Amino acid sequence: MIAKEEKEKQKKQGMLDNVMRQFNHASDIIGLNQNVRKILGITNNELVVHFPVKMDNGEVEVFTGYRVQHNNALGPYKGGLRYHPTVDIDAARALAMWMTWKTSLAGLPLGGAKGGIQIDPSRYSASELERITRRFTFALGDNIGPELDIPAPDVNTNAQTMAWILDTYMSTKSPNERSSNLHVVTGKPVGAGGSEGRDRATGYGVYLCIKFWADHNGISLENRKFIVQGFGNVGYWASRFLEEEGAVLIAVQDASGTVYNDRGISVEKLRAHAGEHDNMVQGFGDAEPIDSELFFGLDCDICIPAALGNQITGNNASGIKALVIAEGANGPTDVEGERILLEKGVAVIPDILCNSGGVIGSYFEWLQNRNGEIWQLDEVMAKLEKKLKESFDRVMRVASERNVDMRTAAFIIAIERLEQAYRQRGIFP
Structure with missing residues (x-):
């Protein structure tokens, strides 16, 4: 048991080490501005919450949840919530950084975040998972929001999880605010404001x-x-x-x-x-x-x-x-x-290209909610294919021009877009 736990710990630490080595490798190639490098090499905010939930048998369990917000230079933080025993602060840091590179590479007006609960969901009933999710949402409070940080499904979470988060978050708002908060999460059921095609x-x-x-x-x-x-x-x-x-x-x-x-x-x-x-x-x-x-x-x-x-x-x-x-x-x-x-x-x-269809689909859902629009499935899939083809062609072009592998090319594109944003905006104060 101890050996297994140590192996999982090494994997999570390895993920953070991997993303930093990938980032530093690409940054060295492009000669990234040192000040921007310092900013991108660390997360903006890290939230750890401990919250009690009453189980079906009447006993109380205390859970630990995480939300790491890496960067929002290009737009609101965006990233999934996973329910898994391996979730901890190091895993959330690594995954949040990858989300920043992913949204930047895709050309989206979004940043990167990640989080979740350290839990094996198979051990809990549906009603317990609902209470755990709602209590976690309440604990996060105003650290998430439709223009601040927009969670989505990830490992062991789904559209139902997002519906619970949406309902809980909206319940904390005044009646005149609720209609403007539909896009606080993406990956929702279609009937609750979700987008056609987000599931696939x-x-x-x-x-x-x-x-x-x-x-x-x-x-x-x-x-x-x-x-x-x-x-x-x-x-x-x-x-x-x-x-x-x-x-x-x-x-x-x-x-x-x-x-x-x-x-x-x-x-x-x-x-x-x-x-x-x-x-x-x-x-x-x-x-x-x-x-x-x-x-x-x-x-x-x-x-x-x-x-x-x-x-x-x-x-x-x-x-x-x-x-x-x-x-x-x-x-x-x-x-x-x-x-x-x-x-x-x-x-x-690489992951920041290959699985970016999810965050692109999430962006489409967020945009529809924000603008009060409903897109048909064929429209969503066509837009998704167009966006991904643009990203793929860009990666292949940079890989050829710089004689690097696809991952390095993808990181270069993502980092250069962020560097440009910081150069143009400057650093406060």
């Missing part, structure tokens, strides 16, 4: 980036084999769109284990199975269970890590056979792992 935006973006990469390299996705780590919202939608393109899913890994079938796994059949088994893939009848340690070494063309951070490391990167890694999760590849992959000729589509 991240996974669709992962698929689009893979397709853009394949087109750029003259590769057809027909019959290409792919593996997915994490079969939640991101993993499912990315798999579904890839399957529609003719690619073949051969393995899926989640917290319950790994299932494998070299002849192919039906995305919809696996989803139906997971829906009946606590969202877990273990026990799927049309695939065989294999040792999870073998997952990343499977013979495939496309690998999509769409679970947690630091999954591809210096310990397992050398065994990867995929042509491309499409980072559906935030920070799934550490610096040493990526060095090995690049030396092997494996392409890495």
